[in-house]
Amino acid sequence: MTGSEAPPPTPQAAPSFRLAYVPGVTPAKWVRIWNERFQDVPLTLHSVTAAEAPELLRAGGADAGFVRLPVDRTFFSAIPLYTETTVVVVPKDHVIAAVEEVSTEDLADEVVFHPLDDVLDWERPPGQPAFERPATTADAVELVAANVGLLVVPQSLARLHHRKDLTYRTLVDAPQSGIALSWPEEATTDLVEDFIGVVRGRTVNSTRGRTTTQPTSATEQPKRKRPESGGGARRQPGTGRGAQGTKGTKGARRGKPRRRS
Numbered sequence: 642m643t644g645s646e647a648p649p650p651t652p653q654a655a656p657s658f659r660l661a662y663v664p665g666v667t668p669a670k671w672v673r674i675w676n677e678r679f680q681d682v683p684l685t686l687h688s689v690t691a692a693e694a695p696e697l698l699r700a701g702g703a704d705a706g707f708v709r710l711p712v713d714r715t716f717f718s719a720i721p722l723y724t725e726t727t728v729v730v731v732p733k734d735h736v737i738a739a740v741e742e743v744s745t746e747d748l749a750d751e752v753v754f755h756p757l758d759d760v761l762d763w764e765r766p767p768g769q770p771a772f773e774r775p776a777t778t779a780d781a782v783e784l785v786a787a788n789v790g791l792l793v794v795p796q797s798l799a800r801l802h803h804r805k806d807l808t809y810r811t812l813v814d815a816p817q818s819g820i821a822l823s824w825p826e827e828a829t830t831d832l833v834e835d836f837i838g839v840v841r842g843r844t845v846n847s848t849r850g851r852t853t854t855q856p857t858s859a860t861e862q863p864k865r866k867r868p869e870s871g872g873g874a875r876r877q878p879g880t881g882r883g884a885q886g887t888k889g890t891k892g893a894r895r896g897k898p899r900r901r902s
Contacts, residue, residue, distance in 0.1 A: 658832045661687040661706030663694050664778075665725075665797030666820060668707060674839050682832065691760050698825055705824035705833050709760050712823050719823040720837065725795035727761065727817050728809040729753075730785050730802075737791075742811040752790035754781040760795065761816045767793065778802065 658675070662668050668686065675684050687703050694708045699716065712719050729748065731737045737747070745767035753768030756775040771790050775781040781792045782802040795818040799809040822840050824833050 656682050656832065658682055658684045658705075658836060659687060659703040660684055660836070661689050661694055661697055661703035661708075663689060663691045663707060663709055663820075665795060665801055666707040667797075671836075671839050675836065678839065678845060679835065690758060692758065694823075698823065701825075701828070704828070704830065705822060705836055708821055708823045710819035710821050712821065716825060717823045718826045718829065719821040720840070721819055721821045722840070724817050724819045725797055727793060727812045727815040728796050728799050729812045730782065730792040730794060730799050730807055730809045732785065732788050733806055733808050735791075737810055738808050740810060742813050744814050745812065748791065748793075748812075754784055754790050754792045756781045756792075760798075760818050761793065763816060767812075767815070782807070 658679075660668060660672070672684055672686065675682075687697065687706075689697050689706070691709045694706050695712060695717070697703050698706050698708075707722075708719075710719070710721065729737065729743060737743055748768040751768045752771050753766060754771050754775055755763075755766045756778050758777050759766075768791065771784075775784060778792070778794060778798055779802055782804065784790055785792050786804055786806055793812055793815060796809070822837065
């Protein structure tokens with residue numbers, strides 16, 4: 642190699658999109674749309690706990706994520722998507738299983754587990770405290786199945802940890818958990834914008850997306866047909882009988898005709 646030869650360019654890594662999601666979120670629909678629309682950009686999924694998600698995004702381990710609210714709005718951008726119903730998980734033969742919904746007052750005499758990974762913002766958890774706090778929601782579900790207490794969680798987590806011997810009922814006056822699409826505000830890349838478009842339901846031809854078709858230039862716009870003109874002058878609308886589709890008479894008088902004497 643001589644001094645005048647430039648070094649070969651460093652090959653750039655193929656683009657990809659990394660999406661984190663917390664337990665209870667099912668991203669399959671959005672992933673399917675992404676794979677259909679951006680076949681040259683693979684999407685990889687990262688399952689993380691609700692507590693781990695913000696740190697993963699902050700450290701750059703994922704481009705965006707479905708997280709539980711609230712998030713640090715001084716660092717993250719977030720698009721709230723939906724708020725979940727809160728339910729109480731009980732054994733199928735429990736008295737609560739006989740009703741459609743209950744209140745926290747109905748749980749006053751029940752042992753209610755409050756796992757360390759709880760995602761509900763309680764001022765004071767309902768019911769009687771358990772002998773210890775389970776490490777995870779999954780551990781708490783096992784204890785409910787052992788018929789030693791109840792558990793209050795967002796409905797998606799009750800479905801995620803479904804068991805044939807358990808059921809759940811709506812808890813009407815409990816805190817609720819919201820799900821949002823979030824990403825570091827300073828890292829709002831084109832791929833993040835593309836995924837926002839997928840989540841918001843934008844079409845391929847949406848003007849907000851990068852995959853939109855280019856607008857037709859001014860020279861390609863169809864020409865609007867001009868109205869025909871008579872001898873270069875625009876015809877004025879007729880008056881009197883002419884207004885009804887018949888030519889007006891030149892010099893026709895206006896107003897009421899005079900009565901003959």
